[in-house]
Amino acid sequence: MPSRIARVGVVGAGAATQAIHLPTLARFQDTFRVTAVTDVNEALAADVARRVGATAVSSLSDMLTDDVPDVVVICSPNPVHAEQVIASCRARVGAVLCEKPLAMSVGEAENIARVSRETGVPVIVGTMHSFDPVWQTVSRRWAESGASAHTVRIATHIPPNPVTEDLATEVTGRPAGPSVASPAPSRPSLDDRIARLRGGVLGLAIHDLPLARQLLPDAPLRVIAVREPAPGGYLILADVGGHLLEVFGGSSRNWFPDWQLEAIGDDNALLADFGPSYVHAGSAVADLTAPSPETGFTSTRMGPTTDNGYMRLWRSIGDLLDGRGTAPALDTLVADLAFAIELADQATNLLATQPAPTEVRA
Template sequence: MSRILGVGIIGTGPVTQGLHLPTLMRLRDRFRVVHIAGRTASTTAHVAAWHGARAGTDVDALLADPAVEVVAINSPSDLHANHAIAALEAGKAVLVEKPLATSAGDAQRILDCARRTGGHVQVGTMHVYDPAWQAALARHRNHMAAATLIRSTIVLPPNPLFEDWSGQIIGRKGYPPPFDLTVAPVRAAIIRATIIGLAVHELPLIREIVPDWGDLRVLSARPLPPFAYDIHLAVGGRLVQLTATLHTHRWSEWSMAFLGADAEVRVDFTPSYVPAGSGRVTLVSESGTAIVPPVTANGYLAQWVQLHDVVCAGAAPLHGLAAAVEDIDLALTLADRCSAWAMEHAA
């Protein structure tokens, strides 16, 4: 029988309510939610009551709770670093949502603290842990490494559609009004925010195949309404295309494609908040089409199982903290360069 770890969660927004709590309910042989801390007392109490957990607005009280062994950090992005470091100092294992931090200095502080305390920090890059992505690496890495075009495509309706399918979301904030993309500083701010908030999901996957970004060139970086982007890069002798669009209908696509002269490898992921199993891997080559069908587990399940294996069985991390720091360093560098491009070019 596996050991059951007590989980404390910081933050009560849709990511907690619609992603992590339903996932943890499926892993009751490994985890038990024991404490939730949020900014709004009423929302926190409501969410915690569903799981029989303690509720409060004091993060320090959560970190001092001896029943909490793992802290899931789903707070606003600019608080991730301080919350992760405080959890490490309290002797907790940490799962921190994307992004790990909002500056390279903060990411390094987390890494230094983890090394000093011996604590484990895992970033919630769910697609890194998705069984489909791991199958693609195991079976088709050579084809992926030979790709001359790498394409990330994210086409989604606004989050509330899938959030409401995943459960009853309470206390959700409204969306901001439309942005005026004719204003250069607005374009620069939006392209930066979308890279840190959306492209950050897929950059670790691309960096797995193209680890050296020293010759990165931004060919174009255009923000799209209401909160999306169309980015074209040259790196490592390849073209990299990052496209994201949000729309009002229900059709969705979340895919990574690696296209070379002799083959295409494509991984189609399920949308966030949709517990429909893993992605699907397709190889198209001169030999025909080979498909690795989805399995029951998705990336959210797999990342929590990985954390349990590391904490309880001493397993080697699948994607260590040092790699996660390099991931966020790349995301921040890309955000800076794309912001500069957007400042100089009209929408």
């Protein structure tokens, strides 16, 4: 970790900042200190800054001019991620952590990579499962064994975000959701369905698509089916070089939270069970099954550990600042985003050609 306390500037004071990053940073008070917070909602920025003993500033530009932080955390709306990451790199901060997605297009991501190389500022994307210590161990063992998956499944069942956000902290400034007494919404338009599907891929599935890419061949992706489970969600089937990728996400207040990634091969299997993203309860638990001459197969369970993915992410940032870590490969970050955007583009294009669905229960 850094030899001195690193100053952290936070851009965007919403739920991700309040329920994920601030509780995580509170565990590293000898390593990181939030010194500046900015948000388009100045009252919210002031409230969050007060809670952590930081200064509320009016803009990212002011943050990067007055007292340049060691780390800038981008938790702002997705469309401004790229310009804010690039501005932070050009200010020669020590590192930039950007919540997913890194950008809204491959071209924007390539620009980020170019500026990051020019300035030497490392860029990290907040896909927390990539940093989960148990995932890193089980995926390494899978690769070392030479195993191959014919099917990779991502399955995410989550309640509405406020349910788990409130388990982490008291979130202020959050827009009010619909009242229980509100009338049932009318059938969504095609534009609404497309926006919801794209938002599901680039807002939720994107956490685990980089992990799926590790388990799949480097081959063209082709979406072959899209469904819309009720009461809200998505199911996408894709072919990746002859291997099947299944991506499911659904939300219901009555469902028990469940977030899994599974790889199935002819002789091997991997199942990683992650906790809800706003619950700071340690790492994933993973089972790795492989052939055994004595018993036919053997199954090894790993985890949980005390550290979760966000803790390991911030530990890795500390190592970068102290000159001991290795920055994520920029080409990989761009390729991860390109894969997610291609999945979203093909899925929404296919959805647009289908008739409006009859209700399908998940």
